[in-house]
């Protein structure tokens with residue numbers, strides 16, 4: 001990616017990856033084009049964005065003409081971000097969702113138990129993160145719904161079954177299936193600069209069932225035959241080993257900060273429900289989450305936090321820090 005991309009560009013890019021209709025795509029692409037710095041290094045990206053915009057315009061008109069509602073299967077976004085549980089059959093995806101959330105997907109010793117994506121909310125300190133369990137991916141089956149979900153997620157947890165000699169082969173099948181599409185995994189989420197259609201989702205490698213006796217040997221083989229540079233979190237989804245570290249790592253990977261709001265008439269902020277915005281985000285981002293009119297009407301705000309004196313008055317472009325308290329004045 002070229003240097004000097006603005007916060008607005010990065011925000012629009014993240015939203016573009018999550019877009020599920022041509023109209024949503026179009027809105028994001030237009031912001032990206034507007035925000036793209038113009039110099040030699042961005043010529044290609046500039047041309048590519050224009051191409052994508054004209055394609056999205058056509059698709060959006062076609063969709064309108066057909067009166068079609070896009071996106072058959074939709075799970076509403078909730079919480080500070082979305083992490084997807086993916087992997088081969090029996091890797092323990094459903095068990096992990098059960099262990100980290102209150103959702104109750106079916107867990108069974110035979111493959112292909114899960115047929116449809118299922119969400120659950122994972123608590124971390126005072127925020128919630130949406131986790132989604134998915135059907136297994138193999139060389140023969142890769143559901144387009146799962147593919148779309150991976151693309152729009154902030155993080156993918158790639159589970160590996162250390163309870164079976166087939167675990168490594170199954171992992172390789174998942175990677176191959178992904179590689180054959182325009183949805184890939186990487187150390188950080190981004191769009192491919194050469195081809196904006198190719199989207200990378202940040203991933204963790206999650207070898208599961210480390211409670212089993214042969215797990216350590218299989219893990220060594222995995223590192224030898226299938227080296228991956230994603231951060232690794234070894235767990236036992238069933239017995240709990242590694243789960244608290246994983247929970248924290250999932251939250252940290254979202255790269256968000258928590259903001260508490262306070263009414264001018266109240267002494268204390270509302271500590272029950274923080275808003276979360278991406279790190280580097282501003283007061284305007286919080287205002288937008290509360291109400292879309294707030295962005296335009298915001299006059300100033302007072303901030304209590306780590307980087308300012310208590311109650312300092314700031315403008316909408318103020319970059320917020322984790323656990324800042326803000327009092328918006330309209």
Ligand SMILES: Nc1nc2c(ncn2[C@@H]2O[C@H](COP(=O)(O)OP(=O)(O)OP(=O)(O)O)[C@@H](O)[C@H]2O)c(=O)[nH]1
Pocket residue numbers: 087088089090091092093094095096106107108109110111112113114115134135136163208209210211212235236237238239
């Ligand atoms: N020993 C051990 N067994 C586990 C662990 N996690 C899951 N299992 C078992 O592995 C089997 C498969 O678990 P599931 O959670 O259903 O696996 P899945 O990835 O959702 O499987 P599909 O839905 O078929 O893709 C079940 O018998 C679980 O009890 C673990 O940490 N340790």
Ligand SMILES: [Mg+2]
Pocket residue numbers: 093094095105106107113114133134
């Ligand atoms: Mg399952």
